[in-house]
Every structure is written in C-alpha cells, then in structure tokens.
Amino acid sequence: MFECVIDKLFATKNASDEVLKLLIDLDDADYLYKRALERRVAYYDHDVFTRGLIEFTNYCKNNCYYCGLRAQNHNVERYRLTPEEIYECADEGYELGYRTFVLQGGEDMYFSDDQICEIVRRLKSDHPDCAVTLSIGEREREAYQAFYDAGARRYLLRHETANDAHYVKLHPKEMSLAHRKQCLWNLKDIGFQVGSGFMVGSPFQTLDDLVADLRFLQELQPDMIGIGPFIPQADTPFGDQQAGSVKRTLNLVAILRLMFPYALIPSTTALGTLDPKGRELGILAGANVVMPNLSPTRFRKLYAIYDNKICTGDESAQCRHCLEKRVESIGFHLVVDRGDVRREAVKL
Ligand code: 5AD
Numbered sequence: 001m002f003e004c005v006i007d008k009l010f011a012t013k014n015a016s017d018e019v020l021k022l023l024i025d026l027d028d029a030d031y032l033y034k035r036a037l038e039r040r041v042a043y044y045d046h047d048v049f050t051r052g053l054i055e056f057t058n059y060c061k062n063n064c065y066y067c068g069l070r071a072q073n074h075n076v077e078r079y080r081l082t083p084e085e086i087y088e089c090a091d092e093g094y095e096l097g098y099r100t101f102v103l104q105g106g107e108d109m110y111f112s113d114d115q116i117c118e119i120v121r122r123l124k125s126d127h128p129d130c131a132v133t134l135s136i137g138e139r140e141r142e143a144y145q146a147f148y149d150a151g152a153r154r155y156l157l158r159h160e161t162a163n164d165a166h167y168v169k170l171h172p173k174e175m176s177l178a179h180r181k182q183c184l185w186n187l188k189d190i191g192f193q194v195g196s197g198f199m200v201g202s203p204f205q206t207l208d209d210l211v212a213d214l215r216f217l218q219e220l221q222p223d224m225i226g227i228g229p230f231i232p233q234a235d236t237p238f239g240d241q242q243a244g245s246v247k248r249t250l251n252l253v254a255i256l257r258l259m260f261p262y263a264l265i266p267s268t269t270a271l272g273t274l275d276p277k278g279r280e281l282g283i284l285a286g287a288n289v290v291m292p293n294l295s296p297t298r299f300r301k302l303y304a305i306y307d308n309k310i311c312t313g314d315e316s317a318q319c320r321h322c323l324e325k326r327v328e329s330i331g332f333h334l335v336v337d338r339g340d341v342r343r344e345a346v347k348l
C-alpha cells in the first residue's frame with residue numbers, strides 16, 4: 001500500500017508533509033530502500049566515494065548541548081595538529097587512494113583565517129588533483145571568500161535542525177539558527193559546493209522538525225547531505241538522553257536519495273557506531289560516500305563528539321582496507337577519485 005506513495009516520491013522527488021512523516025517511520029521499508037538504491041545506482045553506479053577526514057583540532061569555543069567537544073567539557077584533553085602533521089596525514093591519505101581531504105575541527109579561533117588559507121594552499125600545491133573540503137564552523141563571509149580564493153571548493157556545515165524552537169533547545173543563546181543559515185547561503189553564494197545536514201533523534205526532535213529539515217534542504221539544494229543518529233556523550237548536558245534510531249536514519253537516507261538524486265550522502269561513522277553493519281546498511285539505503293579518519297591514531301580518542309566512536313584505535317591504512325572489504329561485501333567498490341557531484345543520471 002505504501003508502494004504507490006514511494007513510486008510517487010521516486011517520480012516527483014517530492015511528497016506531502018504527511019507522506020514524509022509516514023515514510024520516516026515506515027516499519028517495513030524494504031521497498032523504500034529498493035527504490036532509493038535504484039536511484040543511487042542510476043547516478044553513481046556501484047561507486048562509493050571516499051573522503052579522508054583530518055580532525056585537526058578538538059578545541060571549540062561553542063557549547064552545543066549535544067557535543068563532547070563543547071568548551072565547557074573539561075574532561076577532554078585538547079589537541080591541535082601542527083600544519084606539518086596535517087600535511088603528513090594528507091600525504092599518507094594520498095598514498096592510500098584518497099583524493100579529497102576534509103579538514104574538520106571545532107570552532108577554534110587559534111587557527112586564524114590566514115593560517116587556514118595557508119594550509120589549504122599547501123594541500124592544493126602538494127596534491128593538485130585533490131579537493132580540499134573545510135568543516136570548521138561559522139566564520140565571516142570574508143573568511144569564507146579567502147578560503148575559496150586559497151583553493152577550497154567544498155564546505156560542510158550541518159544546519160543541525162531547521163526549526164528555531166528546536167534549535168534553541170540544542171544550543172546556548174549565543175548561537176542562532178539564523179546565523180547558521182546565513183553562513184550556508186554565504187558559502188553557496190561564494191561558489192562553494194555546500195554540505196549540510198542534521199542529527200536524527202536529537203533530544204526533543206519531532207517528526208515535524210524532520211520535515212522542516214527536509215524542506216530547508218529543498219530550499220538550499222546542497223551538494224552534500226550528512227545525517228547521522230544522535231549518540232549521547234556522557235560529559236554533556238544530554239549525556240543521559242537516548243540515542244537516535246538507526247532505522248529512522250536509514251529511512252531518512254533513502255528519502256533523501258529520492259528527493260535529492262544527485263546528492264553526495266555519506267554513510268556516517270555515527271551509523272557505524274550504533275550498529276556494526278550500520279555503514280553497509282546506509283549504502284544499501286542510498287548513501288554513496290564514506291569518510292574514514294586520517295588523523296594520527298594517538299589523537300583519535302580525543303575527538304570525542306559522542307561516546308564509543310569506532311575506528312579510534314585503528315591506523316588509516318586499516319580503516320581503508322576495512323572499508324574496502326565492507327563495501328565489496330555488499331557489491332560496491334571504493335573508487336580512487338575526487339568524487340564530484342553528478343547532476344545527471346549516468347545510466348537508466
Ligand atoms: N551525536 C551525533 N552526532 C553529533 N554531532 C555532534 N554531536 C553529536 C552527537 N552527540 C554531529 C553534529 C556536527 C557533526 C560534526 O557531528 O551534527 O555537525
């Protein structure tokens with residue numbers, strides 16, 4: 001009985017709020033995943049793109065209630081990679097087959113705009129065939145422009161929730177959804193390929209909030225959409241809240257694939273943390289990107305956004321091989337490629 005609403009979503013890339021809410025919590029979702037996978041294969045075949053994630057600082061000036069890196073968490077030992085350490089991570093990543101590097105960190109103003117530009121320029125000159133993605137939070141428009149001029153072309157900034165009333169329940173009053181959205185529009189306007197997204201099952205989230213997230217994404221039309229289940233971190237105000245549901249996350253991955261057929265959608269580490277086969281299931285629901293860690297092993301445990309994060313004891317080469325095996329086991333393959341967005345289907 002749901003087949004016809006799923007077919008309609010497949011055909012029109014849209015659905016009413018009521019239908020979206022039904023599909024988000026659809027119990028037997030095999031047909032939803034099947035149609036999403038069909039779309040995914042039409043645009044991206046059985047390719048899975050990789051991004052080498054360099055978590056270069058766990059300092060953060062913000063205090064998001066959900067995140068273990070929040071400034072007021074004094075139980076986390078803080079670290080910063082030196083520029084040389086960052087370049088070494090990228091060199092190792094290049095050898096392992098990564099052609100996109102994602103520089104991710106808390107909002108750490110120790111790294112000035114100029115310093116970020118210098119790092120971007122060096123990564124681009126060391127690896128001209130690679131893309132550099134930044135994921136360093138909210139900065140001024142002029143800073144974003146400078147990053148672009150230095151050679152960065154992609155920027156990840158999840159909107160977290162598109163509902164103002166929900167946003168204030170997740171963040172202290174110094175932070176605002178309006179500012180975050182303005183950052184996303186600025187990035188887009190400058191010419192970045194923009195990634196946004198949200199957590200699934202964050203405290204107080206309702207089905208209406210999730211529909212608002214999907215509607216905001218329809219407005220923004222991002223190139224990349226990252227979602228993952230909320231996972232509590234013991235030293236945060238949300239330390240004893242429930243984790244988000246893997247099933248709901250998978251349903252949303254499939255819905256996103258049908259609404260945004262072209263999109264780069266990662267199968268996230270958070271999915272892999274809550275379910276040992278979470279990342280494989282994400283790909284089978286329509287995801288087409290994985291983002292393993294390239295940071296030096298000795299720092300990985302310290303990038304503790306949430307508890308029990310996987311891969312914190314593994315070397316970069318181990319993660320690469322592990323993912324290769326996982327992806328092959330479900331009939332897909334990791335490609336050595338920048339992994340640019342594909343706006344059109346490559347096969348029917
Ligand atoms: N559980 C899951 N995801 C989280 N993030 C932050 N804290 C958590 C958590 N406790 C996500 C946010 C952020 C991204 C880097 O990690 O969506 O944008």
Ligand code: SF4
Nearest residue numbers: 060062064067070106
């Ligand atoms: Fe900082 Fe990002 Fe964590 Fe918020 S989610 S505390 S901005 S690292």
Ligand code: FES
Nearest residue numbers: 311314319322323
């Ligand atoms: Fe890191 Fe499997 S991906 S160990």
